[in-house]
Amino acid sequence: MRHPAAMYMGMAVACSDDPVGALVAFREAAYAALGARRDALFEILDALLTGGAVPSPVQLSLVPVHRRGWGSFYAALAHGEVSDAAVERLLEAAERLVKAGTAGYDTETRRGLVVANITGYLATVSSLIYAANYGLHDWALLWPLVVLGIMLALGPVDLSILTGGARGLLPALGGLDMSGIRLVGISAALGLLILSRREILKMAGSPWARWYVLFLAYGTATLVASPDPLEGIRLLLKLTYPLLLFLVVAAPGRTTADVQRLGDWALWGATILLLVNPFVVANGGYAMESGEWLRVWGPGSHHNPFSFYLLAVLLLCVARYRGRGQTRYLLLGGLSVLWIVGTLTRITLLASFVAMAVVALYTAVVDKNKRTLVATLVLGGLMGGLLMEGVLVRTFGYLPGPAELLSLAADPVALYEAINWQGRELLWAILWIAFRQSPWLGGGLGASTNALESAPWLSGGVAHNEYLRLAVDVGVFGSGLFLLAMVAWLRAAVRAARVRSPATDEFALPAIAALAAWALIAITDNAFDYYAPFTQYVAFLVAGAVVTARERLTEEEAGDSEEEPSDAPHGGPDGEEPVLVSRGPAFPGR
Structure with missing residues (x-):
């Protein structure tokens, strides 16, 4: 109005x-x-x-x-x-x-x-929407990797400022902005591209994508029963985009050079954003919490999604430093750590510790790369040393000692009661009641937003827990499908890591760490909503792991066939399917 x-x-x-x-x-x-x-x-x-x-x-x-x-x-x-x-x-x-x-x-x-x-x-609004969508369709259909590279470079940049703020257009119809126009346009174009390319469409039935496709199909079906189908469609688009990116990037015919070039886009974009961000902060891109804690924002991005984006950049930098040994990646990773500290986001600190622990453990046990291990420990220690006090005070209201922290860790109930959830526990209680109304099949995508309308002053209709959000919307059945989809991505990254090539490790290791971070972030934040700052990078890293491992295996098989020609069908020992190689023609489209 x-x-x-x-x-x-x-x-x-x-x-x-x-x-x-x-x-x-x-x-x-x-x-x-x-x-x-x-x-x-x-x-x-x-x-x-x-x-x-x-x-x-x-x-x-x-x-x-x-x-x-x-x-x-x-x-x-x-x-x-x-x-x-x-x-x-x-x-x-x-x-x-x-x-x-x-x-x-x-x-x-x-x-x-x-x-x-x-x-x-x-x-004016309709002309803008038409022109923007037409342009996005045209580019995404003709040069999909260029469009995805731009998306990875833009990262957390909020384009809604171009249309008068978040949902500034057509407020009577639920609101729309340039970020939404971008999401709709690119998703539609990538979907058309996938449907028009048989080899990419077959990829949707691969072990790495089929569970995600089934989850989205079920989520779409639940819109019929949703009490708020408009919000359900919004969530469906945000859930669909990572899979579309995965399918297009991991399509047969993609090469290691292709995905490395996309990684370059992401890191060049991060470099520019982090160098420009001091001017954003100086121009009011920050917030004072409790009159004491300064929390910085990104370019048009809230501190939480900005910190998740920085974590994805940090993981990619560490992986590149590990494989290439170039100091510039270590410097960019250190700059990302400093900006993460500036956001003062509690869940990001925990997710960063877990993600960096994954990298350190792999490096110490499997890779035995002392240089990378030291760099990982230094970056993690720098983040913890600068963030720990502020995070503990924000969490408990005071600075507890080590003995008290251990005591709380030993008593989960006392720990839960001691944490300042900033009203999230009230939201979770509302969502739990909504979940119990239809626990197995869910109330339909958008049902969680509808349930939270009874307490709009707490969150603006945001769940702050993606597990409960999924449970309310798609029930145990839909949540199980999404869990299987994430397990499939994790298996793809782990199997790619077993190939043990520098190019594959550059994607597989950060993909595993990013999936672990996503699982933690989803406990207290809205990772699904942050498709541009975070989840698209998870999908990109997994897709990069699939592409690089597939190319490496193809090279090895080509070398074996030159040494010992054979008319036997393509496959592994005893006719089994080799790792990350689909049935039928090995790599259609190449």
């Missing part, structure tokens, strides 16, 4: 002989319509009109015109008063002003002026 209201007010002011005076009078009348805590409510109104859409209402307190803390924001909403009669008088006055300004026109002309104003706005 915000944009039509703003246009109506703008028409009222424009029709006045004294526009400035009319605007001042309008604001004074709006202020007079407020009762208790009117100053705080008026700042919220200003923030609402100037700040654009936000994931949760309390984030309006971060808009520059809102000079009070988030506590004042909540207090104003809880105890403030608004006079209905005064608001009605305010709107009637604006209506009279519009009528007075158009007094020289007949009724049909006045109506036409209003319709023209709104129609022009909608025409």
